[in-house]
Amino acid sequence: xxxxxNTNIRVYLIFCDISNFRNWxxxxxxxxTFFDNLExxxxxxTELCSIDYDxxxxxPAEQLSELIEDEQRFIxxxxxxxxxxxxxxxxxxxxxxxxxxxxxxxxxxxxxxxDYFSDETNLMIEKAKSEVPxxxxxxxxxxxxxxxxxxxxEKALLNHKQIIENLPNSNGNYSWLYxxxxxxxNIIGNTIPNDVFTDILKLILMSYxxxxxxxxxxxxxxxxxxxxxxxxxxxxRMLHSRTRIIELSKLFGFYSIGVHSSPCPICKAMAGRVxxxxxxxxxxxxxxxxxxxxxxxxxxxx
Numbered sequence: 001x002x003x004x005x006n007t008n009i010r011v012y013l014i015f016c017d018i019s020n021f022r023n024w025x026x027x028x029x030x031x032x033t034f035f036d037n038l039e040x041x042x043x044x045x046t047e048l049c050s051i052d053y054d055x056x057x058x059x060p061a062e063q064l065s066e067l068i069e070d071e072q073r074f075i076x077x078x079x080x081x082x083x084x085x086x087x088x089x090x091x092x093x094x095x096x097x098x099x100x101x102x103x104x105x106x107x108x109x110x111x112x113x114x115d116y117f118s119d120e121t122n123l124m125i126e127k128a129k130s131e132v133p134x135x136x137x138x139x140x141x142x143x144x145x146x147x148x149x150x151x152x153x154e155k156a157l158l159n160h161k162q163i164i165e166n167l168p169n170s171n172g173n174y175s176w177l178y179x180x181x182x183x184x185x186n187i188i189g190n191t192i193p194n195d196v197f198t199d200i201l202k203l204i205l206m207s208y209x210x211x212x213x214x215x216x217x218x219x220x221x222x223x224x225x226x227x228x229x230x231x232x233x234x235x236x237r238m239l240h241s242r243t244r245i246i247e248l249s250k251l252f253g254f255y256s257i258g259v260h261s262s263p264c265p266i267c268k269a270m271a272g273r274v275x276x277x278x279x280x281x282x283x284x285x286x287x288x289x290x291x292x293x294x295x296x297x298x299x300x301x302x
Contacts, residue, residue, distance in 0.1 A: 084147040091135040230291040249277035252299035267295040
């Protein structure tokens with residue numbers, strides 16, 4: 001790939017592709033998507049191994065070796081995701097025959113990739129075939145319940161895909177937040193991947209409470225629960241603050257900064273300071289100032 005570019009650019013572009021292939025290997029629920037990206041991932045790593053370049057560890061050779069060694073684990077994790085997804089979809093069908101057809105189609109599609117399966121993986125598939133499907137997921141493990149929640153939420157978020165795509169050409173609070181990703185990252189104190197930020201916007205659009213939103217972010221992106229809560233609440237708070245500034249500036253001339261009993265150093269330094277509403281800037285002199293959200297604005301007139 002990219003043979004017309006110099007070595008540095010070629011390696012960079014292939015690594016970008018590898019990141020995308022890995023993403024689909026780790027999250028896809030469709031057999032065609034999973035195995036297609038698995039092969040592309042192997043091919044890209046193999047190509048990097050053939051390029052004379054000063055790689056840092058883990059090198060492409062190390063990554064390829066690890067991928068081959070763990071291939072059955074990746075396949076089995078895919079099978080678990082896809083099985084939960086197909087059971088969840090089948091449970092929504094009205095007839096038993098419809099549910100049966102859904103399950104049979106799933107196993108028929110898997111059969112095309114039988115050459116990939118180890119004996120252990122084949123036993124896993126045969127076990128699923130022989131059991132009566134648990135359409136109510138009453139026996140689901142916590143991991144399976146998380147996968148069901150992730151799958152259903154992903155589908156719900158698709159309803160807002162068009163809105164997100166139109167934000168760069170729109171006005172309003174959501175467009176403002178979309179345009180101020182850098183401000184959001186400054187407040188959070190970390191770089192936030194675009195797909196995480198986009199999902200946060202969709203979750204806010206759907207009015208998800210912080211617990212459900214954080215659960216989705218935690219499961220999908222492997223973040224800690226606390227960090228998932230903090231980034232979602234901060235994004236929501238930024239939108240709320242923008243609205244509050246517009247509303248309260250019509251009623252009050254000033255505001256002071258209040259903090260809770262154990263503020264972070266950033267918010268502690270702002271405690272008690274007074275500012276004019278006409279000069280309010282979120283993240284600079286109007287909260288939130290940090291991802292812990294330990295400051296608030298108290299409006300007043302002199």
